[in-house]
Structure formats: structure tokens, C-alpha cells
Amino acid sequence: MPLVFESKNIKTHIENVNDGGLYWQTTPPELRTVGYYFAQPNGEPLPGDPVFAVTNVTSTGLIAGFGQMSMFAGYAEQMLVNVPTNPVAPYAYLGQYFEPEAYEVGTTNSGGTVSPYGEFLATEPGPIALVTMPNYGENVQGTGIVQVVKLVLDVNHDGVIDLSATGPDNTTANTPYVFWENNNYDRNTKDKDDGVFYDDDVQSGSDYFTRDAAVPDCNFRNGAGGRAIPCARDLQDFARLWIAGMTTNLLANLPAGCTISLNWGDAGYPHPENPTIDLFQAADSDGGIGYLTNGTTAQDQSDFVISPYVGRIGPGSNLVLNASSFANSWAGNHFIWCGVSNGSGGLNLTIANSNGTVLAQTTAYIQIVDIKQMYERFTVGDQPKLPPMTNVGLSTEGLAPGEEGFEYPPPKDTNTTYILYVHGWNMEAWEKDRFAETAFKRLYWQGYHGRFGQFRWPTDFDFEASLIDAILQPHNYDTSEFKSWHSAEGLMSLLVGLNGEYPGHVYVLAHSMGNVVTGEALSLAAAYGEGQIVNTYVASQAAIPAHVYDASVTSPYLIDYSHSAHGIPAPGRIKTPNIYPNRLTNNVFAVGRRISRYNINDFALSPDSWCLDQALKPDQNVALGDGNIWDWGYNGSTNDPAPWNNFFRIYVGSQFDHSLDIVGSVDDFYEVLAYAADPYSTPLGTAPISTFTSVDMTDPANDIWLPDTSGHNYSDHLWHSAEFRGDCWQQWGYWNSLLFSPQFGFNIGN
Amino acid sequence: MNIRPSIILFVSFVAVLIALLLWLHNKKPEATPIAKFPTNGIPQSGATVVHVVAPPATHSNAPSTPNGISVSPTMPPKDQQMRQQLSELNNEDIVFNGKVVDQFASPVPGATVAASIQVNDGTRVGTDEISLTTDAGGSFKVSGYKGKALALRVTKPGYVMAMANTRFVYSLLWAASQRYIPDSNNPTVIKMWKLQGAEALVNISQHFKIPFTNGPISFDLLAGKVVPGGGDVTITVNRPNGQISEQDPQKWSINLQIPTGGFIETSGKESAVTFAAPDNGYQSNGNFENNNGPGLIDKSFFVESRSGQVYSKLRLLFSINSAPSGLMDVSFSGVANVKGSRNWEATAPQEP
Numbered sequence A: 001m002p003l004v005f006e007s008k009n010i011k012t013h014i015e016n017v018n019d020g021g022l023y024w025q026t027t028p029p030e031l032r033t034v035g036y037y038f039a040q041p042n043g044e045p046l047p048g049d050p051v052f053a054v055t056n057v058t059s060t061g062l063i064a065g066f067g068q069m070s071m072f073a074g075y076a077e078q079m080l081v082n083v084p085t086n087p088v089a090p091y092a093y094l095g096q097y098f099e100p101e102a103y104e105v106g107t108t109n110s111g112g113t114v115s116p117y118g119e120f121l122a123t124e125p126g127p128i129a130l131v132t133m134p135n136y137g138e139n140v141q142g143t144g145i146v147q148v149v150k151l152v153l154d155v156n157h158d159g160v161i162d163l164s165a166t167g168p169d170n171t172t173a174n175t176p177y178v179f180w181e182n183n184n185y186d187r188n189t190k191d192k193d194d195g196v197f198y199d200d201d202v203q204s205g206s207d208y209f210t211r212d213a214a215v216p217d218c219n220f221r222n223g224a225g226g227r228a229i230p231c232a233r234d235l236q237d238f239a240r241l242w243i244a245g246m247t248t249n250l251l252a253n254l255p256a257g258c259t260i261s262l263n264w265g266d267a268g269y270p271h272p273e274n275p276t277i278d279l280f281q282a283a284d285s286d287g288g289i290g291y292l293t294n295g296t297t298a299q300d301q302s303d304f305v306i307s308p309y310v311g312r313i314g315p316g317s318n319l320v321l322n323a324s325s326f327a328n329s330w331a332g333n334h335f336i337w338c339g340v341s342n343g344s345g346g347l348n349l350t351i352a353n354s355n356g357t358v359l360a361q362t363t364a365y366i367q368i369v370d371i372k373q374m375y376e377r378f379t380v381g382d383q384p385k386l387p388p389m390t391n392v393g394l395s396t397e398g399l400a401p402g403e404e405g406f407e408y409p410p411p412k413d414t415n416t417t418y419i420l421y422v423h424g425w426n427m428e429a430w431e432k433d434r435f436a437e438t439a440f441k442r443l444y445w446q447g448y449h450g451r452f453g454q455f456r457w458p459t460d461f462d463f464e465a466s467l468i469d470a471i472l473q474p475h476n477y478d479t480s481e482f483k484s485w486h487s488a489e490g491l492m493s494l495l496v497g498l499n500g501e502y503p504g505h506v507y508v509l510a511h512s513m514g515n516v517v518t519g520e521a522l523s524l525a526a527a528y529g530e531g532q533i534v535n536t537y538v539a540s541q542a543a544i545p546a547h548v549y550d551a552s553v554t555s556p557y558l559i560d561y562s563h564s565a566h567g568i569p570a571p572g573r574i575k576t577p578n579i580y581p582n583r584l585t586n587n588v589f590a591v592g593r594r595i596s597r598y599n600i601n602d603f604a605l606s607p608d609s610w611c612l613d614q615a616l617k618p619d620q621n622v623a624l625g626d627g628n629i630w631d632w633g634y635n636g637s638t639n640d641p642a643p644w645n646n647f648f649r650i651y652v653g654s655q656f657d658h659s660l661d662i663v664g665s666v667d668d669f670y671e672v673l674a675y676a677a678d679p680y681s682t683p684l685g686t687a688p689i690s691t692f693t694s695v696d697m698t699d700p701a702n703d704i705w706l707p708d709t710s711g712h713n714y715s716d717h718l719w720h721s722a723e724f725r726g727d728c729w730q731q732w733g734y735w736n737s738l739l740f741s742p743q744f745g746f747n748i749g750n
Numbered sequence B: 001m002n003i004r005p006s007i008i009l010f011v012s013f014v015a016v017l018i019a020l021l022l023w024l025h026n027k028k029p030e031a032t033p034i035a036k037f038p039t040n041g042i043p044q045s046g047a048t049v050v051h052v053v054a055p056p057a058t059h060s061n062a063p064s065t066p067n068g069i070s071v072s073p074t075m076p077p078k079d080q081q082m083r084q085q086l087s088e089l090n091n092e093d094i095v096f097n098g099k100v101v102d103q104f105a106s107p108v109p110g111a112t113v114a115a116s117i118q119v120n121d122g123t124r125v126g127t128d129e130i131s132l133t134t135d136a137g138g139s140f141k142v143s144g145y146k147g148k149a150l151a152l153r154v155t156k157p158g159y160v161m162a163m164a165n166t167r168f169v170y171s172l173l174w175a176a177s178q179r180y181i182p183d184s185n186n187p188t189v190i191k192m193w194k195l196q197g198a199e200a201l202v203n204i205s206q207h208f209k210i211p212f213t214n215g216p217i218s219f220d221l222l223a224g225k226v227v228p229g230g231g232d233v234t235i236t237v238n239r240p241n242g243q244i245s246e247q248d249p250q251k252w253s254i255n256l257q258i259p260t261g262g263f264i265e266t267s268g269k270e271s272a273v274t275f276a277a278p279d280n281g282y283q284s285n286g287n288f289e290n291n292n293g294p295g296l297i298d299k300s301f302f303v304e305s306r307s308g309q310v311y312s313k314l315r316l317l318f319s320i321n322s323a324p325s326g327l328m329d330v331s332f333s334g335v336a337n338v339k340g341s342r343n344w345e346a347t348a349p350q351e352p
Helices: A232-237 A248-253 A295-301 A429-445 A467-471 A474-486 A488-501 A514-527 A585-590 A610-615 A666-676 A717-724 A729-740 B005-026 B078-089 B268-272
Strands: A031-039 A063-065 A069-071 A073-080 A092-095 A101-104 A110-114 A119-122 A126-131 A143-153 A177-180 A186-190 A197-201 A239-244 A259-263 A276-281 A309-313 A318-320 A334-341 A343-352 A358-369 A376-379 A393-395 A418-422 A451-456 A506-511 A534-540 A591-598 A629-634 A647-651 A658-660 A693-696 B031-033 B092-101 B112-120 B125-133 B139-147 B149-155 B159-161 B167-169 B188-194 B202-211 B217-220 B225-227 B233-238 B253-257 B262-266 B285-289 B296-305 B310-319 B327-337
Touching (some): A110 A126, A143 A343, A143 A358, A197 A429, A232 A295, A232 A429, A276 A358, A295 A729, A309 A318, A334 A358, A418 A429, A418 A488, A418 A514, A429 A451, A474 A488, A474 A666, A506 A514, A514 A534, A585 A591, A610 B078, A629 A666, A647 A666, A717 A729, B092 B112, B092 B149, B125 B139, B149 B159, B202 B217, B217 B327, B233 B310, B233 B327, B268 B296, B285 B296
Parallel strands (some): A063 A143, A063 A358, A177 A358, A418 A506, A506 A534, A534 A591, B092 B188
Antiparallel strands (some): A031 A073, A101 A110, A126 A143, A143 A239, A186 A197, A239 A334, A259 A343, A276 A309, A629 A647, A647 A658, B092 B139, B112 B125, B112 B149, B149 B167, B159 B188, B202 B327, B233 B253, B253 B285, B262 B296, B296 B310
8 A cells, every 4th residue: 555645734745755855854754643544445535535635534434244345444644743843733644554353342352354455354243443553663553443234134043133254144145044935815814603803824815704815915005005014923924134233323424325225236137036025114123023922013013104114125126225215214224024026136235325336235145935845745635535645745736837846855964853744624725735834934933943844634624614514514524534544544654754864853743633644643653563753742632532542531521411311422323332442542652752732622622513523423314425325323232342343334225234344444443433433532632631741722831822811711713723823923832832842842952 | 158268357457447547537636756755665554444535335245234223314414413402502591690809809890791602503603792891799690692601801900800711601512510500699709809019029930950869859949949958849759660751651759848838739720810829728748640641740839938938829840750860850930929928919911
């Protein structure tokens, strides 16, 4: 760097002072450093520039972008000391070399590296001190403060944004932050069974009970036409973005006309591979995760007045954050954002002066994908009219033609965890995915880093009807139960395979009738001598008789209508012998721990729903859609001893029955369980049992569910699948304890 | 006419093939098969699994008449049977005489009672909502409705609910022990808590991993430490030898002792609506067997310790070590008033 002096009084340059040709008979000037001047060569004027004035002082708006090289110049302000009287300072500017290490202000922590010539690579956001080397003969050093800004994401979604250069929340072009597109339909909707309003993920298109379902959430607009978040449930589809290091003081001291903008580096020249995202101001003043964990914050966050829309950043666009349209001309340092369209790119935060010269830039790399490409969807079929397959396939439903179902690459280590979710009854294919995706998202926000998949099986559904209407259709519920037993073999093969890939680290969450599939799959595995293939099995709201695991279950967990003078079971039928006790107890040898999450007041499993359907077995006069009307029965007495091989089936109008061999035929046994045999106990999902760790989800001590402030004591339909419904903050306890609790969950650390 | 067996075999084979092709043609592909989870290697049970959607319309070659079974096409379909049961058993008169009182047994007049009548009568599912106000004596009455259950929510500024369950089931489909029987002569008391002013409480959230010993283990819940003696709670473990797990269940137990005080066993739900430590009823020690699966004791207590200086609402989770050489897992959670006061009002829900 050339040595440059500038005279304050004479206003002329004196160059080559060491050549000895000038003033050689004059006493050499004796200069002493009295201060320092720092500047960005492409921003502020430097000594020697025509516009530089000796009155210039170091700007408090020196700025650099994290992770990218910035250039700074430092000058020692020097004065002549060997003048007779009244020395005037500053008198000259001496260019400085820099120490190699920059520091976080007020600490000895490194804030970046600096070349001797002022090339600065910031590795921490915030105020960073650049220190000059001492001049020859002087023992002083100058310190210039540079404000380093960083775009930062919670890449490891642990709830903590790590600002460090080596921490887990950094991205590169090769390792972008992968997040899902907000392409579902979260809306406040009305339950068809009890009229309760709550947030849910609804099907696209119109639905009688659905409002504003025409567009996916990423394009939702409010009544005034403004981009808005449809409801607090949608917040689980938003991630956080911070501009770290941007202070009010820095904003005030940036050069006039400066712009601060976000773009994909293709402003005005759209690159189609870049994604599109939408930004909203964060409701949490500290940019925290309250929008996912706290009801008040979630409410504020989904209020477009309190937390306004900032804008959309897509290919070719440029979002100016210090525009006058924002309060105090600044959009803020904390945002939440969602994916609008898929793609991958580097999101640049660019601070440029009025000439367009870039003063600082920092980049976060983001990739947006369809969530169906983030978890595995195994299936043995989804069409109720077809039998479940024994071979497990990967679902391609909902993907573009020709696109293959998502499959994880082989795990990198044997400690990788895998959570498999098994859905319940009355789910269309899209709804199975929405439940699975809700589980995926809510586990994700708990900081779960393992892998996730769902197992789909061909349950019947009747989505247009209320739950009660649907359950009243025996071709729907009991036929699904039949298929749930049959789907177990496919699930077993999947679990065996998964345990081969993730030995000892396979966890299963089954919901409602999914517990028939899971319980039988584990039972088959135990019978086949597969050993322990599942680490922990959590049965949630399980729609399977408690007796299959615990024959000692007694009142009030019995289906007991004996007090009624009415005919239950149906007239003309005896109560069949209880063939259920301990039917699945053997599956303990296929699973390390078994946990049941129950709710004694569960709507769908209650005495006027699941229990009543079960009590009316053997089914009679059932139209299965095959042209026949079917009856089932038991040709014996209620108190018959085992093996109770006296069940039969007959179609109405026939004089002949067909014996069902529950001893020799698995098929017949499944048929009897689904259509003919009376369970004597209430379902596992409503009854604590001695062979599982039983968890009352309604007990406040368990921190699973929030209080039911309606006074209905968790008896509304919502609660049968509450963990998949409502808002993320409402179900935070369920998923947190599912993942972390040593007693009541998977006990998976981060 | 003589037909060669090979021709019969060939024709049969072609027929089966055509049937198979037709089935495959009609089956909409919905999944891509994956090779890593084949069923080929999985041992099969002796029974043949044949997958069917509906039971096949085939009949036994050996006709028989079911004993005592009357099969008639006039039997109502199952859905009609269910609707009939719901209309007859799940549609009771909802009559409720209530009286709202506070912890001093004083009536709470002017309280708002939001009542939800839950209905599922075979033709309608939902709730009928009504709102009432308690009279000068704290009383209110619900009548003139039919349904399966009544859910109540009572509110009044300065009060919070002090009952864990305010849902009353009338349906005859529920077990008798779970049903509510109205008594016009004896109104049902709805308990509220009149807030007196909360005092600061200490949160207890402690987790210990301890090797098995059959000697007493003492816990200082305020310091969060295992101490040689004294403290707030002492636990002595009674554990048989050998493995304890779901695969190897065994009975085991703990003895809980409060060195200078006592405990009252309660439930998490009761604890949540209890805002002052009971005056009496404490016992100094007691035994508890594993009550939640093979490996866990899960209990809630009101505890008076340190000679009445500390009153705590405590939840104990005690996980036994699966192998005798392993660690036992003990956690305490709850709150404590350490000022010698019984006041737990700080745990009351915030008024809206």
C-alpha cells in the first residue's frame, strides 16, 4: 500500500518524501499517531481521494457480510510534533497493515481473519474489531469496528439459532437448508361430528365444512386480498430467518441511499432453478420459536396486522427491506418464511450504496422441495376395493408422472433412528399423507434428526360422512378391520427390513386402527422368530380390544351392556365367547418397550361408537358390495372352552352356513375378529393395562395435552386424533414427550 | 370324447393366465415395489394366508343348519341396529341440579355456567349449548334436554374451577359406575376455588440415576441432591434378582417415607385442581408396587416435609433398573411452598 500523506493546511501532496531530493536541508518532519481512520475502499472516500476531507471520521456504518471477503483500509492519523508552537493534528494519514485476527468486540473471541492489506473474512456476525499492526517506532494500534451481518437459519431445527461459523446452522451451496413447500391447506374448519371449530389440514378444493380452501397456503390471501397466513396451524410450515448483526445504529449510519435487499442473485434475470419463498415479520421480538410453542405468539404471528407480510422472493425478484413502506423503513431482523415453489439457490442479503456498489453481501443457501420427497411412504395398497399386498411398495401418489417415491439412501451409521407411523381407519390417501406429514413436521420442530416414514394400508373411508355415519357403515369399519389384520404381514416384512437397516433403532407410532396392523405385525414377527425388530412401540388411541394384551382388564374397562334391558348383542345372536384375551401378548418378543397413550373419554372409542359396533358382532345383514347380504354367527354357547372353532358365515337367503376355521386358517381367524367375535373389553386406547406403560394423555402431570378448557373432558371428536390436528403449539407436549420422554415416549435424544 | 390330459392342463393354464392378466390390468398401480423389503425371505406360518376383500361367496360342501340361529333377511342391517341402540340408550333426559360452592363451602352466586349437552342419538351428533347463571344460593338447574352427556364449565372472576371432571354421562351405554344419576333432593356440588392471593412457589424438576441398593435413599428436593439422611423423601427399593423388563416382568416395589412429615396419595388430575395443601390425612410411609407396566411406578402425592416447613405437590416416576447392575431412574416434578404455608395458588390457571 503506498504511503500517502496529506497536508491539512497546504492542501498539496508531498510524495516520495524519502527520496532525499526535497527539503534535504530541512529538519525531517516528526510524526506521531494521534488517531485512526478506517474506511471501505468501495464505500467511503480514502485519504488522497478528491472528495476526502481531513474532517472525515470513521463511519459507524462500516459493514461486511458473513462468509464473504470484504476490503477495509486503515490509516493512522498523524501530526507533526517537531514544530515550534501550536501543532495541528491531524497532519498526515499513514496507511496501515492489519493484524491477521479480528475479534468480537469486547472479547478475545475470533471474529474473522484479515490479510495485512485489509481483506477481511468475517466468521461471526455483530461488531467485529479489525486491529492494525503498530507503526515502526510506535507502540500503538488502531481498532476499526466493522458491523458484520449474516443471514442465518435454524438449519438443525433445534430451536436455537447458532451464529458461529462452525456451528450447525451454516449452509453452503452443496449443503443447503432443505425445507418443504407450503402446499397444503391449513384452515380453521368445523368438525362434522360435534361442530367444534379447530385448525386442520383439509383437502384441496371445496368441502362443505371447509372455508377458503381454493388455494394452497403459500398463496393464501385474506378477504382484503393481502397475502396472509390462513391460520395458526399453517405456522408449522414456516421456518425462521434472521438478519444477525443489523443494528438500529448501523441502519442509521449506512450511507444515504443505501439499499438492503434479498434476492437469489438473479434480480432482473430470473433463473428458473431458484426457489420462491414468502417472508413475514416475526411476532417473537427475539425471533424465537414462540410461533410454534406458544398460543399467544402463534395468534400474533398469524395476524397480518401484527406480523405483516414482507414480500415474496422468487427467481428474478428483488425484495428491498429498507423500503419506506415498512415501519421505520425497515422490515426487521427476524422473519418467518415458507416455501412457495421448489428450487435451490443462494439467498443473498445485499447492502449496496446509492450507486449500486455492493458494500456487503451474505448468503444463505435454501432448497425447497415437496414434502413427499422428505419422508418414505410405504404402502401395501390404498384402494379399499383391493386387498392389501404382501409386498411393500413406495407410494407415488401425489407425485408427478414418472416420479419415483422417495427413498432414503442407506444410513451413514448404525445409530440412525427411524420412526414409522401407521395410520388408522377412515383415511383417504391424501389424508394419510397429511397425518404423516403433520407427524413429520411436528417431530422436525422438536429437533428430530432421524428418519421418518409412514406405512399405508387400504382402509375404507367415507370422508363425506361424519365419523358416526361412517362407523355405522359396517362395510366400512368392520371391513377395514378385516383389512387391517391382513395388512399386518406387509408391515411385518417392512419392519424386518427396516430393522436390518437401522438395527435396534426402529420406533413405531400407530394410531387408532393402525394398532391392529401393528400389533398383529409384531405378533407375526414374534411367531416367526424374528427377534426384537422394534425398539419402542407407541400405541396411540388404539382401536383394538385391551384384552388382546391384558386378560386381567376388568370393569370399568369392559364392554358391558348387561345393565341395559335392550338387546345387545343383536336379537337372534348369542354373545360369542371371548376369543381375544392375550391374543397379541407374544408380540412383546418383537419389541423392546410398549407404550399405550390412552384417553378414557375418547370420542371414537367410546361406548356409543367403537364399543357399540363391536358389541353388535356377529354382524348381520351386511351388504359388502359383492351383491350378497352377509351374516356371521357362532354355532355354540357363550361359555364354550377354547378353541371356539364354531364360527360361521352365511349369506342371507341361503340355508347353508360356511364354517370358519379359526384354528387352521389365518384368513378365517381375521374374518372372525373383524365380523363375528365380540370383544369383551373396551379398546386399549381407553384403558390402562398392566403389560404396557400406560399414559393418560389427559393427565396434566404428563404434559402431553393442554387442558380441555371446554369442560368436555377430552370427549370431543378432535381428541381422537388431536396430535395430528389443531396447531403445532397445541400439540407441542404430545410430540415432545413422544420423542424425548424416557417413560412415555421413544426416549430419542437429539 | 377323449381329451388328452395335457390339453386340459394347457387350457386351464391359459384360463388362469388370462384371469391373472385381467386382474393385473384392472389394478391401478399406486406404488413402486421396492426390492429391499421382500417377503420372500420371511418364514410363513403353517396357515395359508389368502387375501380377500370380502368373504368369498362359497359355501361349505357339507351343509349344516346353525343351532338355534335364525337367519332372516328381515333382520335390520347393522347400521340400523346401531342407530336403534343409540336412539334408545344414548338419548336420556338431561336433568342436572347443581350448586357451586367455594373452598369455604360458601355458595358462589352469579357464576356463569356454560353447559354443553352432548348428543349422539343415531340421527344427530353434536352439542346443544346453553348458558346459565347461578342464583344467590349458588344453584342452577339444567333440564328439558335429551342427550348422552352434560359438560359444564363454570366461570366467575376471582374464582377457578377446583374439579377435575365436570362431564356427567347419562347414556345407558356406559357402565353403571360411570353414569351420573341425578338426584333432585341433593344437588351436585361443583367446586370452585376462591383465589386468596398466590405465594411464590419453588419448582421441583429433578432427575436421578442411581445404582440399586436395598438401603434407604434420601432426597433433598430443594437442593436436588441425594443426601445421607433426612431430606424430604426417602425411598427404599424392594427388587427381586434378575432381569425386569416387558419380556421378563416381575413384581417389585418401593417404600416411600417422609422423614419429618407425611404424604397423601393423589392423582395428577386432582393435583392440578388443588390449590392448598390438605390440613390432615398425611401418612409417614407406604409401599407401592409397580403400577404402570413392568418397569415403572408413577404416583402423585401431596407432601408435607421438614416438620411442616415445606408443602409440595409432587409427581414421582420411578423406573426400576432392568438388570440389577443397571441404574434406577428417579424423577420428581412439581412445586413446593417452602415458607411453611399451604398455599399453592400459583398453580391455578390464569383467568382470561
